[in-house]
Amino acid sequence: MSAAPVIVIGSGLAGLMTALTLAPMPVVLVTAGRLGQAGSSPLAQGGVAAAIGVDDDTSLHLADTLAAGDGLCDAASAREIVGRGRDAIMALESHGVRFDRKPDGSYALGLEAAHSRHRIVHVDGDATGAGIVKALVAKVRETASITILEDCRALRLIKRDDRVVGVCLEGKGPVAARAVVLATGGAGGLYEATTTPLGNLGQGAALAGRVGARLADMEFVQFHPTALAVSAPRLPLISEAVRGEGAILINDRGERFMADQPGQELAPRDVVARAIAAEIDAGRKVYLDARAALGEGFVRRFPGIFALCQEHGIDPARMPIPVRPATHYHMGGIAADCDGRTNVPGLWAVGEAACTGLHGANRLASNSLLEAAVMGLNAGRAIASEMTAATVRLEPVSLPQMSDPAPVRAIVSRGLGILRHETGLRAAICALLPKAGHDDAAAVALAMAVAAFARCESRGSHARTDYPHKNASGTRKLFTMDEAFAFARELAASQPLSRTA
Ligand SMILES: Cc1cc2nc3c(=O)[nH]c(=O)nc-3n(C[C@H](O)[C@H](O)[C@H](O)COP(=O)(O)OP(=O)(O)OC[C@H]3O[C@@H](n4cnc5c(N)ncnc54)[C@H](O)[C@@H]3O)c2cc1C
Structure with missing residues (x-):
């Protein structure tokens, strides 16, 4: 051997x-x-x-x-x-x-x-x-x-x-x-609106978590502020570098709504993402306007993004680019x-x-x-x-069935979005728990929801409407998958919810 x-x-x-x-x-x-x-x-x-x-x-x-x-x-x-x-x-x-x-x-x-x-x-x-x-x-x-x-x-x-x-x-x-x-x-593929490949479902965390590896910081998901706002399974990204070159964010009333924020359009991603989400929640559309900053030079500096825009009928040299936040990084x-x-x-x-x-x-x-x-x-x-060379003989093991991630995506998008709240997180945990034993996407989502539920503060990318401030004693959270399951079972038992979340 x-x-x-x-x-x-x-x-x-x-x-x-x-x-x-x-x-x-x-x-x-x-x-x-x-x-x-x-x-x-x-x-x-x-x-x-x-x-x-x-x-x-x-x-x-x-x-x-x-x-x-x-x-x-x-x-x-x-x-x-x-x-x-x-x-x-x-x-x-x-x-x-x-x-x-x-x-x-x-x-x-x-x-x-x-x-x-x-x-x-x-x-x-x-x-x-x-x-x-x-x-x-x-x-x-x-x-x-x-x-x-x-x-x-x-x-x-x-x-x-x-x-x-x-x-x-x-x-x-x-x-x-x-x-x-x-x-x-x-x-990112655990969310309905994402810039990442849909197959990125946190497989590593599931594989490792199921053999007892510790998971860390699971609640922190970065939403990129400027995905191209088009109808597509994976949303194309309009890189931050475009804002780095001077492009500005405006709403459909032509207002530059980031102008008064520290850092303006180059404020941290979570700040920009929440500002754009607030405009969209208020019924307005948001655009990235590179006409003055780059104009005809857009195609030379950002040829790939220019081509992506053109595929959707947008000429960034002459038109503002429609954008929306989407999950981007875990x-x-x-x-x-x-x-x-x-x-x-x-x-x-x-x-x-x-x-x-x-x-x-x-x-x-x-x-x-x-x-x-x-x-x-x-x-x-x-x-x-x-790592020294090892010779091991392995017995056959039973393999898990792959599940359709669509139901998990719906739960995660609803409960673990840009703005979170105890009610939504509790509902997500109760809906994911019955699936998580056999479904890897649900197990990873459950670990994320448990970590988000347990973090009773707003910090970085994790924004809770019920805890809008940072907790001075907030620390990193590391836990095993078994601990996440135990927490979820206890929560579900303490206040059973309808499974329609
Ligand atoms: C649109 C976009 C733009 C970005 N731009 C930047 C940027 O400019 N700068 C920057 O620093 N970061 C950027 N990021 C983030 C960065 O690209 C990623 O964090 C980084 O590429 C991750 O690299 P990785 O090798 O860890 O994983 P990935 O590149 O995601 O590769 C994961 C691999 O794992 C495989 N895989 C998954 N599950 C299994 C399994 N069960 N069995 C076998 N194979 C499996 C996949 O097929 C894939 O090959 C961007 C992300 C996106 C989505």
Whole structure:
């Protein structure tokens, strides 16, 4: 029997970087969908945040990150990840990524909301994710130690003697692993209005949670303020970088409703998202107006976004762009250190599936690609030095049925939106609980709802109308899936609700 490989689940930036860093150690890279085409990574527009400009410093980037996180960042994790910005950019370049540069050869650095400096490194203007993924996929395909399994989903982790020793793969059954790395991305697909792929259902949190891994910050979901307001299953994104170039938000009365807010259109995302939601709730439409700031230059600076707008009959050089908030990023996930270690031996988590505490209660724009790249580098190095080869024989295990996520989406969209309230959260918990035992999407949504219910304050992206203020003693919440289930059962028993929520 040959020694088991490291199994990396997910082929976004975090999974690709982990697999490449592990070479020449044998890796099986498992991905639902085609390599390089699924997940959020290829969709990323703005870029990677890194303090590499002449006027910048990692301490400034750290200060911006901590401010966006609204008091809940893990400062040590944030310092480590932000401090590795230059390493991440160099590692990506060593794998063939070509970031945009100015005529003098220095990096062309963009500005995004709540960043105090221009520090967003990008590829082909607004095609950063696609450019990065394309280069890394080419490198992965030519790396002999990486076996690629496409169109294959991980359905369950296998634990023996308290450590993860393998994974059950769709159509293949149990496969032994030296270590399993979850790089499964976020949970935006749990919502009806999202900029993320609909298949991002928090699979990593479900897989890890069901084997006892701790989950963290599950209540914090970032709503991007400016998704394109069109009828589509996944809403196209109008990057913050457009506001960074001076575009303004107006309503259908032509009023610039962010003008009096600190930071104006570049205020933190949760502030802008709530302001837009308030306009929409008041029956008004909201537009992003780039006519004065960019005009005919729009197509050159943002060719991808220009094309997206054109697909929907909008010319951003001449017309304001209709926008609305949509879920975009999950700050919470599998609790992990900056190397991706979880509390379960043999199980690692990287990228958006993981929660290091870098983002706290809200993510600073473009810090997620940075985190995915740094964690991939760190996890690859740590696993290569710590995980010894193991030979394990696994018995067949029964596999879960996949459920239709539509009912869960409806519950989550209603109860866990931009504005939350005890009644809605309680209803969501009671509706999710009966499904969560067998349905992974419901289990993840339940963990999010329990965390949101338990956070009796408004902070960062988590806004409660019944607790509108920040609690001075608010701390991060880490819990296991079993604890979330127990909390939900107790709540449901204490006040049974109709199941129509
Ligand atoms: C439209 C958009 C624009 C964005 N722009 C930016 C930006 O400019 N800068 C920035 O920093 N961040 C941006 N983000 C966020 C960023 O793209 C993501 O946080 C990041 O790409 C996550 O990378 P990842 O590798 O962790 O996960 P993903 O790239 O989401 O990849 C997840 C992978 O896991 C696979 N998978 C999931 N479940 C399973 C399973 N059970 N079995 C097998 N495979 C599975 C998926 O198929 C996929 O390959 C953006 C997000 C969106 C949606």
